[in-house]
Amino acid sequence: MFAEVVLPLPLDKTFHYSIPEALKDIVKPGMRVSIPFGSKKLIGYVASLVAESSVAKVKDIFSVVDKEVFLTEEMMLLARWISNNYLCSIGESYAAIISPALSSSKRKNPAETLIEKVYEENISHTLTPNQAKATEEIKNGLRSNTFKPFLLFGVTSSGKTEVYLNAIEETLKLGKSAVFLLPEISLTPHFIRLIQNRFHDKVGIWHSNLTGREKFNTWAKAKNGSVRIMVGPRSAVFAPFDKLGLIIIDEEHETSYKQDQKPAYHAREVALERARINNAVIVFGSATPSIETFYRAKTGEFGLLELKERVGEGVLPPVRIIDSRKQYKRSKILSEPLIEALEKTLAKREQAVIFLNRRGFAPGVICEACNKVVQCPNCSISLVYHFDDKKMKCHYCEYSQSYPKVCPSCGAGELYIYGFGTQRVEHELKKIFPQGRIIRLDRDSTKRKGVYEKAYDDFRKENFDILLGTQIVVKGFDFPRITLAGVIDADISMYFPDFRSAERTFQLLTQVAGRSGRSILGGEVIIQSAHPEHYALGFAKNHDYPSFYDKEIEFRREMNYPPFTTLCNVIIRGKNEAKVTEAAEEFKKQLIRDKAADSRFEVLGPSPASRVKLHNMFRWQILLKGKKSDIIQSVSKIKQNLDISGIIITFDIDPYDIL
Helix, strand or coil: CEEEEECCCCCCCCEEEECCHHHCCCCCCCCEEEEEECCEEEEEEEEEEECCCCCCCCCECCEECCCCCCCCHHHHHHHHHHHHHCCCCHHHHHHHHCCCCCCHHHCCCCCCCCCCCCCCCCCCCCCCHHHHHHHHHHHHHHHHCCCEEEEEEECCCCCHHHHHHHHHHHHHHCCCEEEEECCCHHHCHHHHHHHHHHHHHHEEECCCCCCHHHHHHHHHHHHHCCCCEEEECHHHHHCCCCCEEEEEEECCCCHHHECCCCCCCEHHHHHHHHHHHHCCEEEEEECCCCHHHHHHHHCCCCEEEEECCCCCCCCCCCEEEEECCCCCCCCCCCCHHHHHHHHHHHHCCCEEEEECCCCCCECEEEECCCCCECECCCCCCECEEECCCCEEECCCCCCEEECCCCCCCCCCCCEEEECCCHHHHHHHHHHHCCCCCEEEECCCCCCCCCHHHHHHHHHHCCCCCEEEECHHHHCCCCCCCEEEEEECCCCCCCCCCCCCHHHHHHHHHHHHHCCCCCCCCCCEEEEEECCCCCHHHHHHHCCCHHHHHHHHHHHHHHHCCCCCCEEEEEEEEECCHHHHHHHHHHHHHHHHHHHHHHCCEEEEEEEEEEEEEECCEEEEEEEEEECHHHHHHHHHHHHHHCCCCCCEEEEEECCCCCC
16 A cells, blocks of 8 residues: 655645555554655655555655544545635645644643633523524524524624523534634633633633643644633634534634635635534624625525624713814824813723724834935835834834934934824823823733733723723723723724725724723713714714625625625745746736636736835735636646746735735
């Protein structure tokens, strides 16, 4: 017998290896094996066993990496689907499913648990009529043993979590397992506690900050059935359950579910396929669903379950849109209405959340003489000034330098900062409210392990009055004493050259607004914008997702954007700018030649990418619009034939970033 082996490399072919006598009864499809590859020793995946090989000199497998099968037949089917749908090799799909941390060297102490066993008494939860109706629909789907997708569409604080937990309870009763996906595991310590208190040792936690040993132990427990619920971000979708009954994707609209590296899969679509393979139920939850998901619910592809009201005594707070062009007196950053609202909040000893989706002190430094912005030498991006360590930093390649004394371009002009980030807003808040206890949360302040969790607990215990931050603060901070939510600059995402810019703006504003008014204390929301007339703000003000969807779906239909078409962003990268341009033009020629006269899809470009240089690589792009199967068929042919030295070409199906 011979083993057909797949390598985790961008190679669209398999390799045959002979199986030594000592391993003949051990090697099975789905196992990892150590094999010779040229002068190297690599780890490969056994795709199948074959009786004959046409290879003249077949080399022997060195050894098996694992005693058990790592990739089940189901996972191998899923890997093939990922390969076909995201233009990557089957080996790259296998590597996405099997974490590199799952190596044999990590197998000590298999009984070690990742869950801190501090369980509170289980409290009885009475469902509202709407929650009960949604829960029963999901339970009926689970009992039917058929593939059933649902969208749980509920306003912020409408009790979606309790529906999820009841669905998981039913899944376990039926002898099956559940995967629970969250946008970012480190941002939801309260939810981890909640699900652990309900299901105790049956819960496994999966995320990138785990050590190799912790990952292996969690993975092994899921495989042997001692863990039956896996909670984690997008990669948790690959939990090795053999009886998968339920997949939940909370905040399904979040962009973090889209992988930005090859294979650039979307966890939402992978989860759908996995649920389909397993005849499982999948539940997508959001107060602001992606346009694509809501369209699928409206057209009947997904079941639509709605929670239209907040549970308990909370009500959706009133929202004020402040024209930031004419509302400043005491501050150039905080409008008068926002300052006054903060004063009232502090006087009543209540809490506020202030949101700005831009970290650092100032987004740029400009020269007064030559008017040039100080840029990163590796990226065509302005350096951001960080006050904490007096550094200029690139938020893409992590390059940093000291604040320059003179202009790097002309060597003469005086430099000054422009704009503001969370650090500058923090300074402004402390200046205006010296009595206020302020905490800032963003990627800079939460680099050290445990900082977010401590901040969460401190804010819950009311050790702080004002929470300031980036997107980190719009998830998880669900406390009764938050009565004010403020948005410093709603325009940051509104006019990006991206068809999803209005959708992202609406989602962010709605999620921020959702932090306020969750108790009998009530609340309010203040949004500062230089474009108060924009429809995304108008619908966010009224908490009106259906009307926003109606307007946005017509725009998508008219311009032929998803969900009415598939996009593929082709990025051509290289260190030689001329070569990149040449490769982009050649790719376009081959595309046009391949699709011939029937014009099966639209080709936009090539053109320089908006971020034309990143990590010292020049970038051009071609955007394809059309039927997914047509795009994949044409691009697959070209990528096999186009091999230009020094050029890297990547393909992003259904991209979430076209800049």
